[in-house]
Amino acid sequence: MGRVLRVNLSEGRVRIEDLPSEDVLRKWVGGRGLGVYYMLKEVNPRVDPLSPENKAIVATGPLTGVTGIPSSGRWCSVTKSPLTNTIHDSHSGGKFGPELKFAGFDMVIVEGASEKPVYLWIYDGKAELRDAKHLWGKDTHSTTDMIREELAPVVGSDEAREIKVACIGPAGENLVRIACIINDKNRAAGRGGHGAVWGSKKLKAIAVRGHMKPRVANEERLEEVALKSMDIIKKSPVTSQTLPKYGTAALVNVINAHGIFPTRNFRTGVFPEASMISGERIADEIMDWKMAEEEVCWGCEIKCARYTRLVKPPFTGEGGGPEYETVWALGADTGTSDLYAVTKANYLCNELGLDTISMGATIATLMELVSLGKVPKEKLRGLKVEWGNGEALVELTWRTAYRSGIGDDLAEGAARLAKKYGAPEIAMVVRNQELPAYDPRGAQGHGLAYATSNRGGCHLRAYMIAPEVIGIPQLLNRFETKGKAAWVKEFQDVFAALDSLVVCKFVSFAYWADVLAEQLSAVTGWNVTADEFRKIGERIYNAERVFNILAFGDGEEYDTLPKRLLEEPMPEGPAKGHVVKLSEMLPEYYSVRGWVRGRPTRAKLEELDLKWLADRLEKEGLLPA
């Protein structure tokens, strides 16, 4: 049986408890799924996300840190988001996740709030809260180094560098709604402002080190599926060639060529200077391949990690990244083709603890607000907040983390920013979360995925770009709406289960539910079929929706997109003339989901063993008739 570390910050106590019964585990698995389960059981969905009543869950899954399972070096944070007010999970790579498991814990549940800054130290099955007064205010890199240094006497100075640290930067401390949690210095549980939740609890960091081995029920079966999995990954050109060579930013030129590379806050889908911020240019010009090798996630053979070095002023530095989403958000979305400025802002996001997607998109929103004359001049203190000004990226990143000047408004995210300055419609968000790097006017299914994402604007609930653009597992007509609903549901469900394993979504370019179910079976000893695996995902997706319904009345009115995507045809390029025909897809989506006006029916919930959630909805008058 696995173990849960429960940390009550209000009382300053840690307690070890067992994972739920196997029956519950088989329904929720781990990671995202189990996180949602705990949140529904223990947290009032209407709670203020930044209050002590919210909880911050740090979870691994059954596959985390299991040798032989490809790309299982991840972990997941689950909480109610201060950006979206939804249930929210955010995932990250690096080495922290496996280390948490090696230290003896599957999950950490942080509740309450401390009066004074603390950090949690977990070491070979034991845990303690430690004073973090001296760490408060420190950036994520300094925090990591300082923790390693002060714990060196405990673990031995040779081993100190093996301590893995997840922490928040100044942005999280300052309750910036787009603050992330950074682990291993350059890895981010980025989206949804989880860093602000830690900040509200005065939880600066979690440091882990351990020597235990994850449980595996059937070693033989594991070996078999491991070999098979790795074989598929090595045969997939995406996972064996494109990602290792060019990283995620390999997508820049591909997506731009399809005319759906959102440019200047989604005003167009074509960025003429895309090649300046492409994965190819990164690889050719600024990669430090030796350092990148060290950045690779635990046990990963795909190795998409980037580590770069800028040696040409005015923007210099070194660090992890940039990823595809980052060069898009800080680059094309702000009209900036200066790879150096973009990468520099990326470094700062990592150090200060900011989500690069939301940061870039929020800056882009400000740039559009300024271009529309909506922002009083004195607010900007002469900073040239104009499309393409790399300095603005760098300065506004600083300002956001510290809520300095206009940064105080940027810290609230694009939706609240645009609303404050009188143009809410230009915030390119779903459920207040900034949309990522694909303009759905040229990928209809992806548009449906955005609109129905239950953690807000997101490409990781359902990555319809795979079938609609890349052709995995097959190429669909991206401008077609019919039939996309079922695809979106399949992605949402399988990804929800995958996120509960916990493994990297990049394996989904190589294999799908059947292989994942086999992996899960080998490690747990269960016999999970691909269909049961899908069902697990569907259960999770529905449970999350229920959380949101209870939280703020989620439903059809939130399953929408910014006006720009629904009403303004793409002005140029290969997707010219298209809008997202959401109204053609939503009814079909609700139908395949068994939902009514964006809400699950009792029948659907009971089919998923979620009668208790149907009862809760009914009690609050939120169950559809």
Place this chain on the structure above:
Amino acid sequence: MGRVLRVNLSEGRVRIEDLPSEDVLRKWVGGRGLGVYYMLKEVNPRVDPLSPENKAIVATGPLTGVTGIPSSGRWCSVTKSPLTNTIHDSHSGGKFGPELKFAGFDMVIVEGASEKPVYLWIYDGKAELRDAKHLWGKDTHSTTDMIREELAPVVGSDEAREIKVACIGPAGENLVRIACIINDKNRAAGRGGHGAVWGSKKLKAIAVRGHMKPRVANEERLEEVALKSMDIIKKSPVTSQTLPKYGTAALVNVINAHGIFPTRNFRTGVFPEASMISGERIADEIMDWKMAEEEVCWGCEIKCARYTRLVKPPFTGEGGGPEYETVWALGADTGTSDLYAVTKANYLCNELGLDTISMGATIATLMELVSLGKVPKEKLRGLKVEWGNGEALVELTWRTAYRSGIGDDLAEGAARLAKKYGAPEIAMVVRNQELPAYDPRGAQGHGLAYATSNRGGCHLRAYMIAPEVIGIPQLLNRFETKGKAAWVKEFQDVFAALDSLVVCKFVSFAYWADVLAEQLSAVTGWNVTADEFRKIGERIYNAERVFNILAFGDGEEYDTLPKRLLEEPMPEGPAKGHVVKLSEMLPEYYSVRGWVRGRPTRAKLEELDLKWLADRLEKEGLLPA
């Protein structure tokens, strides 16, 4: 009789009391002098400057805000400095000083420390402490705006913009030892880390507004001396032409032409690109004359204020400055000729609350440390900390204010930085305070002034550049050492008295002790002669030295200069081959001062009516035999 506002932050109480008796006032006058008097009476000189036992004094002088007295729009902060451990006064212009007087107070004495952030609101003779939780973390511009906004209902919204605010930025909050106090958004009580003292007391700001009129004993006599003073100012080319036209940075080309413009941390005195950061270029290229008019200090006719605007990326913005010392420290001293980067860093110093001289000089120190291979590479995170890199200025300013990464070391100032990285000798400091913009190897008297400055490296205790370079009141041979001691003493004494009036030192380019004594007499009704005026200054200078002796055993061993200035001949230019021949001047200086080994004798102290200080020194065994 004037009034003192005593604010006890530990108790959260304010109390109004009278100024000391006229007898005491005539000895100490106001501002700096009276500040030192209170500090000696009330504060143990050995106290930790950042402890509640230190006090922070905000003072005007008898001439502050008196209509007709030229350049009387200043105020002065007195405290024990966390940078130098000496008694320290720091002065600032703008409009805050007169407003404090119009609000009914000559002086504010802040003692103790608050548990929670507060600000002090002074309005027409009344005062209260107000919660500043929402202001904590805010930059100085936001703080000013927010205070004005929240007090608008009190003073009326038309008058809210007339509220004058002195405050600290994040640097002060973070106890940065080179943090300043900023008033009127762009004016700094810059040197000595007074901002950190406020930060340690959790005093975010002092806001003032008033409608009272300063006392004037003899209106007729005032009118007479006012006309006379103004006449002299209008006849002086420095105060009537150079300063209004080119600001203080008019000095750049002059000082560089003399080969004493310290370049790359004083490695040479010639900066070939000086004209790029000159007052002329500022005036031609980035001045906003209309805004500069608003920035002029209360009642000043010299109008040296700069307000500039940068519209060319990568460095854009607008704000007050840059001054001569700033373009030097952030420019030549770091080898940077990029006026835009320098000015941008200046804006950030103002907003974040950092002393531009110390900031630039500390960055220059880091650059030299890096060039010497003293700083581990990973400390810099790839930032190109190299002579001339403008980005480094900007980024390191942010990092210093927030103690992020290497900024945590920069925040300690040049002396502690250089010591930490194993090269204390390269810190260009006196008593741990960074030297300003004149290389004394080509101005011997100025070197003596640095060495004997009792607030640490400073050009404002004795500005020997006036006689040694500018020729005011007469041109001295700058390479000569003989006779300079008396000049330095004269400057130190007159400036100490002038700092107690409180007026701007720029009037000293036009008139001297006689006129100042007349001004003081007109306002107070005393009959102060030029000699009495000098004596007041001498008393203050000696009292300050006594404070320092009691604080850390100040004396001859501290009256020195960095090795570079004493032993390394200037390598090039008009001052080539020279070092500072301090040992030739110091004995003469001690002799004219009546000091022995850097400490006043009983005879000298008694001559200055400071028997009580002689007694204190004797009691502690610190009185020279």
